[in-house]
Amino acid sequence: MGIPSVPMVTKAFRELATLNAAKRGMPHERIAFTPHPVWGKTPDELRAYVEGPDPVSGKPLMKEVVDYLTVPLSDDEKKSGEVAVSTGPATYGPDTPKNLQQYYLDNGMTDYLPIIIPTEEAVEEMLTGTSHKPDEPLGKMAAGAYPPWTYTVRHAAINAVMAGCRPEYFPIVLAIASSGIASLFSSTNSFAFSMVINGPIRDKLNMNYGIGSLGPFAQPNATIGRAWTIMSKNLGNGGIPGDTYLGSLGNNLNYNNVVIVEDEASSPWAPFHVQRGFKPEENVVSIFRGLGVVPGQVARGSSVNTSPEFDKQLSDLFSTFTGFFGALVIADPLVAKRLKEQGYETKEQLIQWFYKNTVQTVKDYKSRNYAYLFDYPRALQGVEPYASWYKMPDDAVIPHFPRAESFNIVVSGGQTNAYPQAANMSYGVSVSIDKWT
Amino acid sequence: MKINRRKLLSLIGMSPAILAGASSSADAETQAQKKSKAAASKQASSSEYKVVGVNPRGVPPPITLIPMAERLPTLDGKTVYLVDTGFHGSDALLAQVAGWYSRNMPSVTTVFRRKAGPYAEDDPKLWAEIKENGNAVIMAVGH
Numbered sequence: 001m002g003i004p005s006v007p008m009v010t011k012a013f014r015e016l017a018t019l020n021a022a023k024r025g026m027p028h029e030r031i032a033f034t035p036h037p038v039w040g041k042t043p044d045e046l047r048a049y050v051e052g053p054d055p056v057s058g059k060p061l062m063k064e065v066v067d068y069l070t071v072p073l074s075d076d077e078k079k080s081g082e083v084a085v086s087t088g089p090a091t092y093g094p095d096t097p098k099n100l101q102q103y104y105l106d107n108g109m110t111d112y113l114p115i116i117i118p119t120e121e122a123v124e125e126m127l128t129g130t131s132h133k134p135d136e137p138l139g140k141m142a143a144g145a146y147p148p149w150t151y152t153v154r155h156a157a158i159n160a161v162m163a164g165c166r167p168e169y170f171p172i173v174l175a176i177a178s179s180g181i182a183s184l185f186s187s188t189n190s191f192a193f194s195m196v197i198n199g200p201i202r203d204k205l206n207m208n209y210g211i212g213s214l215g216p217f218a219q220p221n222a223t224i225g226r227a228w229t230i231m232s233k234n235l236g237n238g239g240i241p242g243d244t245y246l247g248s249l250g251n252n253l254n255y256n257n258v259v260i261v262e263d264e265a266s267s268p269w270a271p272f273h274v275q276r277g278f279k280p281e282e283n284v285v286s287i288f289r290g291l292g293v294v295p296g297q298v299a300r301g302s303s304v305n306t307s308p309e310f311d312k313q314l315s316d317l318f319s320t321f322t323g324f325f326g327a328l329v330i331a332d333p334l335v336a337k338r339l340k341e342q343g344y345e346t347k348e349q350l351i352q353w354f355y356k357n358t359v360q361t362v363k364d365y366k367s368r369n370y371a372y373l374f375d376y377p378r379a380l381q382g383v384e385p386y387a388s389w390y391k392m393p394d395d396a397v398i399p400h401f402p403r404a405e406s407f408n409i410v411v412s413g414g415q416t417n418a419y420p421q422a423a424n425m426s427y428g429v430s431v432s433i434d435k436w437t
Numbered sequence: 438m439k440i441n442r443r444k445l446l447s448l449i450g451m452s453p454a455i456l457a458g459a460s461s462s463a464d465a466e467t468q469a470q471k472k473s474k475a476a477a478s479k480q481a482s483s484s485e486y487k488v489v490g491v492n493p494r495g496v497p498p499p500i501t502l503i504p505m506a507e508r509l510p511t512l513d514g515k516t517v518y519l520v521d522t523g524f525h526g527s528d529a530l531l532a533q534v535a536g537w538y539s540r541n542m543p544s545v546t547t548v549f550r551r552k553a554g555p556y557a558e559d560d561p562k563l564w565a566e567i568k569e570n571g572n573a574v575i576m577a578v579g580h
Contacts, residue, residue, distance in 0.1 A: 005574040025503035039525035087494035094487035151495035235495040
């Protein structure tokens with residue numbers, strides 16, 4: 001812009017603001033810090049913030065702001081040019097496996113669980129899982145609003161080794177990496193991510209879509225999901241607390257994400273990848289992102305004592321979800337079959353019912369965090385349906401989700417009971433796994 | 438293929454001593470002592486085994502340095518834009534900043550604007566307005 005500027009940032013984001021400014025080319029940016037937080041404070045409390053000291057520098061805050069706008073620039077602040085960034089040596093060691101294990105952990109390259117040390121030999125073996133050349137560019141990834149990092153097939157192989165993957169799993173890992181989506185995201189929200197896997201590869205790899213399908217009961221489910229998180233750290237520079245990760249509580253699902261393998265044979269409906277335009281014989285991984293997973297048992301009307309109405313149960317479950325993300329139903333085959341008995345011949349019919357019958361008042365809508373942060377600014381820009389919703393009276397009833405496409409349904413589980421789960425997650429993209437074999 | 442359990446355990450940083458079985462004899466203490474010595478010996482052997490690990494990190498982009506905008510000689514008589522990014526409380530904080538200027542530097546004109554769109558979206562229209570009408574910017578990112 002060419003105009004002197006000063007960002008005012010709360011103290012909690014000191015590292016984030018400073019490092020992000022540096023990554024974007026202003027390592028000496030003059031940043032003024034206020035106490036944290038500012039939300040929920042009274043005018044008198046905020047006045048005290050403004051009239052008090054910058055909690056980082058200790059100087060009077062507003063005098064500092066005035067100085068930042070008027071004190072002439074130093075030579076460093078005027079610098080231009082390009083600075084190379086290094087991630088360190090190409091190899092570590094030779095050292096004992098124990099020491100190397102600690103080295104990877106201490107340098108933030110793991111999920112803080114033991115890894116398989118990625119020796120050259122192990123990486124070469126992993127690369128036998130694909131016909132693609134090791135140096136082939138694979139993608140770029142950023143764990144937030146940062147300049148993305150780039151990586152090759154070989155980089156992904158190194159991370160797949162660390163996560164404990166077998167070479168035959170590697171095409172799925174490559175498909176995920178090629179999406180460029182990091183499963184660790186720089187936000188205070190503690191986001192969670194998920195993947196849905198479809199196609200014959202499910203059985204070829206002995207992936208689990210039966211009892212405990214979302215749990216730690218199968219090597220491919222466990223390690224492929226884990227590889228995504230480790231890649232998000234090492235390929236996307238994600239997961240550095242205070243820098244590229246800010247989730248206040250974090251999310252336990254980030255350890256290996258939510259790996260959902262659809263039970264295509266037991267499902268009464270078309271598989272998810274077929275809904276997305278792929279052929280049944282194609283192998284596909286589909287990526288979702290959002291907040292988390294909740295069990296259907298907490299919904300009103302969730303007793304299966306008589307004739308369960310899972311459509312109403314799930315709709316009740318969605319009532320706490322934010323419409324900013326979608327609703328991903330993970331239906332045990334028993335639930336899916338019952339829903340078909342209720343008359344839903346296709347997933348699309350059920351989705352239309354969800355969209356029409358999951359509703360809220362405008363008052364409730366406006367009280368939601370994401371409505372204020374994301375929908376209200378869009379409403380001010382005239383983006384629909386938000387612009388119309390914000391003009392309606394508080395007691396008007398509107399859809400809970402902005403569009404029918406917010407809903408997605410997959411079928412998985414061991415049929416030990418008719419329990420669905422649902423994730424407040426949006427569909428992102430589907431990627432061919434076959435392309436990476 | 439024969440599994441080299443010792444090597445596998447070492448690769449994940451675990452002591453191969455775990456391969457030693459539990460004692461069930463009456464002279465458990467003596468057996469335990471013997472096993473402890475054996476384990477220590479194996480540990481020493483393990484510690485001599487060394488491998489080379491590969492750097493798993495991708496390639497960061499180079500940083501292109503951006504010279505900062507020249508500062509103003511003074512704020513007297515200048516127009517300072519107060520830009521709210523849309524995070525909770527930013528507007529209320531900037532209202533207090535405006536109040537501070539009116540009390541302490543009354544010759545400064547402050548103009549409040551909420552940046553269009555969600556917080557992460559660019560707002561070139563506002564930047565153009567500021568360049569046309571403003572002399573400085575304070576942007577509050579809240580939380």
